[in-house]
Amino acid sequence: MGVKMRELRYSILADIQDAIEQAKQGKLALFWQRTIQREYSGKKVTPDEQQAYEQLQSILSEVLQWSGEEDLRHNMENIGGRVWFCHFWIDHDSMVQLTEDRNGRFHVAYVLDRNTSPEIRREAALLAQKELAECMQEWGVLLLDAPAPEQMKYASLAEATSHLMQVLNDPERIIG
Structure with a gap:
């Protein structure tokens, strides 16, 4: 009896959610903004990931971030x-x-x-x-x-x- 293994897919949702919390406080440095952006653009995203990423971009446009x-x-x-x-x-x-x-x-x-x-x-x-x-x-x-x-x-x-x-x-x- 074989056990069917589900393929694990990396989700960047948790990373984006962490970034959102940092960004709300103005503490998401450019290096981390670029890292999230690279990860996001380099994969097929889920609707939840897309929604979180759009929320992050909105916060970044409104809240000045530290260097x-x-x-x-x-x-x-x-x-x-x-x-x-x-x-x-x-x-x-x-x-x-x-x-x-x-x-x-x-x-x-x-x-x-x-x-x-x-x-x-x-x-x-x-x-x-x-x-x-x-x-x-x-x-x-x-x-x-x-x-x-x-x-x-x-x-x-x-x-x-x-x-x-x-x-x-x-x-x-x-x-x-």
Whole structure:
């Protein structure tokens, strides 16, 4: 006797409903708006999903939402961390960030949108590099002479910034 398995279909309804709650509070950053939009446009939607998505779009048109930077700062403060540096681009899905967790370990994260031209990616990397260099000067942090290892966490701000600078030097290798 065989058991008939129902094919599970991923529903984005729960994600859209979460997004609606965030959007009502003005706390749905552009990154998450785009993520929902990509998921929604990439699948056959149910009437419930369509109705929820239309409700979300209506809220987004009426309620000003916070920036990616505000979202990141809020999330880091909630876990006892700190944002040292971040840049989110509005015209494409790229971001660069340098954060410190509550244990004093530094983290770097970066994404350059692969749907942009190589020139735009290079321009984004150069802008982030320039801004990061200005911050490093303010912090009194010098670039390390030796290459910083590529790892998840860094013990010092100098290691983390040096790694991020090296990555931004080679924007073609950053996968977005």
